[in-house]
Amino acid sequence: MQKIAFLIYPDFQFMGLAAATVFEFANFEVPEPIYEISYISETGGPIPTSLGMALDTEAFRRADFDTVIVCGGNGVVDASPGVIDFVRLALTQSRRLASICTGAYVLADAGILDGRQVTTHWAYARDLQERFPKVRMKEDRIFIVDGSVWTSAGMTAGIDLALAMVEKDLGADLARALAKKLVLHHRRAGGQSQFSALLEMDAKSDRIQSALAYARDNLHTALSVEQLADAAHLSPRQFSRAFRSETGQSPAKAVENLRVEAARLMMEQGRHPIEVVARETGFADRERMRRAFLRAFGQPPQAIRRNAQLTYQA
Incomplete structure (x- = not known):
C-alpha cells in the first residue's frame, strides 16, 4: 500500500484536493487498493479551506509517506517553521515530494528547489523566481519532475500531476483509462504549455x-x-x-x-x-x-x- 499525504495549512486552495480523486479512482481499477490517502497539517484537527469549510487532518509527526503533496493557496504561501522542517524531512524519507500551484513556495522556502527545474501557477512564476533566484523556473509548464521533486502549475494541473504519478506506478494504459473516467479531454504532458x-x-x-x-x-x-x-x-x-x-x-x-x-x-x-x-x-x-x-x-x-x-x- 502506497501512502499519499496531502499537506495543507489554513486557507489552502480547496481545488488542490481534486488530485486526490485520481488516486481514489486508481484504487477502483486494480484488484486490491494500492493507495492510502491522508490529509496532514502541522496542528492536526480541522483546517479551514479557501472556501471556508474545514477539513479534518492528522498532525504530521513522521514523514514515512511514499508521496507528500503540498497544496497551494490563493496567493503566496508563507509556511511556518514547522512545515518547512517537515518538507525537508519528507525529501529524505519519501519517494516523491510534490507541490501543486503556489505550494512551490513552501518547497522553495525550505531550499528544496534550489538548482531544480520547477513550475507553478503562471501568475506567480516570476515572483517565485525573483524571491528564489537559484530556482530554474519553467513558467509555462503543466508539471515538471526533477529527481524526486515534482511541481505543477495551478488549479487543474494538479490532476495532471497525479495522473503522471499513477502512470509511473501503474502504467500508461491505466492512466489513460483514469483520464477518460474523469472526463478529461486529454491527459496533458508535463512539458505542455499552461496557455491555450x-x-x-x-x-x-x-x-x-x-x-x-x-x-x-x-x-x-x-x-x-x-x-x-x-x-x-x-x-x-x-x-x-x-x-x-x-x-x-x-x-x-x-x-x-x-x-x-x-x-x-x-x-x-x-x-x-x-x-x-x-x-x-x-x-x-x-x-x-x-x-x-x-x-x-x-x-x-x-x-x-x-x-x-x-x-x-x-
Whole structure:
C-alpha cells in the first residue's frame, strides 16, 4: 500500500484536493487498493479551506509517506517553521515530494528547489523566481519532475500531476483509462504549455467561436479565410473584420497558433516523425513548422520533444 499525504495549512486552495480523486479512482481499477490517502497539517484537527469549510487532518509527526503533496493557496504561501522542517524531512524519507500551484513556495522556502527545474501557477512564476533566484523556473509548464521533486502549475494541473504519478506506478494504459473516467479531454504532458491558443483568443460571438472550432477540427487542411468565413456564416470581408476585432489577431495568425499548439502536443506525447506531425497539423513541410515553432517558443520542434522526454526521467 502506497501512502499519499496531502499537506495543507489554513486557507489552502480547496481545488488542490481534486488530485486526490485520481488516486481514489486508481484504487477502483486494480484488484486490491494500492493507495492510502491522508490529509496532514502541522496542528492536526480541522483546517479551514479557501472556501471556508474545514477539513479534518492528522498532525504530521513522521514523514514515512511514499508521496507528500503540498497544496497551494490563493496567493503566496508563507509556511511556518514547522512545515518547512517537515518538507525537508519528507525529501529524505519519501519517494516523491510534490507541490501543486503556489505550494512551490513552501518547497522553495525550505531550499528544496534550489538548482531544480520547477513550475507553478503562471501568475506567480516570476515572483517565485525573483524571491528564489537559484530556482530554474519553467513558467509555462503543466508539471515538471526533477529527481524526486515534482511541481505543477495551478488549479487543474494538479490532476495532471497525479495522473503522471499513477502512470509511473501503474502504467500508461491505466492512466489513460483514469483520464477518460474523469472526463478529461486529454491527459496533458508535463512539458505542455499552461496557455491555450483558444483561451488566449477569447472570441466572444458564437460565429467566431464556431469558426475557431472548425479550424481546430480541420487543422490538416489548408483552412482558407473563405472556409472559416463560411463556417461563421459571414462574408470573407465581414469575417476578417469581426475576427480581428474579437481576437486581436488575423485569421492566418490564429490558425498558425492553433497548428503550433496541436503540433507541440503531438511532439510531446508521441514519437511520430516530424514530417508526420507537420502534415497532420497542416504545415506544408517540416521547415515551415520549424519556423513557426521558433516564432512561438524560441525552440525548434526537436527541442520541445527532448524537453518533454526529460520531464519523465525521474
